[in-house]
Amino acid sequence: MSATDETEKPDEEAALQLDAAGNLRHLLTLKGLDKALLTDILDDAERYLTLPGTLPARSQSLAGRTVANLFFEPSTRTRASFDLAGKRLGADVLNLDVNTSSRKKGESILDTIYTLEAMQVDVMVVRDASAGVPANIARNVQEHVCILNAGEAEVSHPTQGLLDLLTIRQHKRSFSDLKVAIVGDIRHSRVAMSASQGLATLGIGELRLISPPSLAPDPESLPGAVILDNLDEGLADADVVMALRIQRERIGNLEGIPAIDQYFANFGISEERLKIAAPDVIVMHPGPMNRGIEIESVVADGPRSVITQQVTNGVAVRMAVLDRVSRIMTAR
Numbered sequence: 001m002s003a004t005d006e007t008e009k010p011d012e013e014a015a016l017q018l019d020a021a022g023n024l025r026h027l028l029t030l031k032g033l034d035k036a037l038l039t040d041i042l043d044d045a046e047r048y049l050t051l052p053g054t055l056p057a058r059s060q061s062l063a064g065r066t067v068a069n070l071f072f073e074p075s076t077r078t079r080a081s082f083d084l085a086g087k088r089l090g091a092d093v094l095n096l097d098v099n100t101s102s103r104k105k106g107e108s109i110l111d112t113i114y115t116l117e118a119m120q121v122d123v124m125v126v127r128d129a130s131a132g133v134p135a136n137i138a139r140n141v142q143e144h145v146c147i148l149n150a151g152e153a154e155v156s157h158p159t160q161g162l163l164d165l166l167t168i169r170q171h172k173r174s175f176s177d178l179k180v181a182i183v184g185d186i187r188h189s190r191v192a193m194s195a196s197q198g199l200a201t202l203g204i205g206e207l208r209l210i211s212p213p214s215l216a217p218d219p220e221s222l223p224g225a226v227i228l229d230n231l232d233e234g235l236a237d238a239d240v241v242m243a244l245r246i247q248r249e250r251i252g253n254l255e256g257i258p259a260i261d262q263y264f265a266n267f268g269i270s271e272e273r274l275k276i277a278a279p280d281v282i283v284m285h286p287g288p289m290n291r292g293i294e295i296e297s298v299v300a301d302g303p304r305s306v307i308t309q310q311v312t313n314g315v316a317v318r319m320a321v322l323d324r325v326s327r328i329m330t331a332r
């Protein structure tokens, strides 16, 4: 049976990630996690941040545990930061090279998982192009194994959502009166989904999702968000602007997608376009960036950019999540 045969409904998936006492057992989606838990994870992550140029935070909270990174889609930031996060917590970290693994010989993803379980892997960090894969793995692993979603199709990227929330909180502190503009290919973006879910839980003032009509989200997937196709409307007085790349790998037919020049002219985040945002606007991008398409280089590298801070926060957030699920393992 393929791991995608039993795609779960989002509410079932949300329930799957908490144990009977409400503790985080798997991290599959931010949907369904309450404000107190999200805030606790962000607080934990902040404790793992150290000043630039100083040594990174370390602990031995995962000593003796094994974390496996299983990335069935490309990644730089998420994979490297889970690798560093596990090592900085004292875990053994296995980075499975998917291209030379037995999946290339037709082994199912669940057989790969069972094989790693038999080697006493405790945490599996999974990125996959198909919706439902992390949840299906979570339903099939032994009770002591934790599954962390590191990017699931266009559906969910919960640790990215957490690092985005942390970055916003570091600059804005209060979410309740914030205007956040997410710009780009919203329809195919798991980053937009997780950020929107987390921001809704934390009680954001206004969430604007701006894209060409061909890349607009299903309004039912993100209730409460204002969906726009005009960048100036979306950027007016915005406190936070998040630029997204076009997820070409998820778009079968590129018909209706604007050409690069046209896209940058209408939806690119440039110094000029940012003039109508709030004076202290911060500019985010999850990476990888396509400079000159969704964001101008001078903005990406400029004083309002918090893009490298997002990367730094990614390690801290992943340490916080790994530490949290390891507490449940220890309690068993």
Ligand code: CP
Pocket: 074, 075, 076, 077, 078, 079, 151, 160, 286, 287, 288
């Ligand atoms: N933001 C993000 O998921 O980046 P990677 O694809 O490099 O992991």
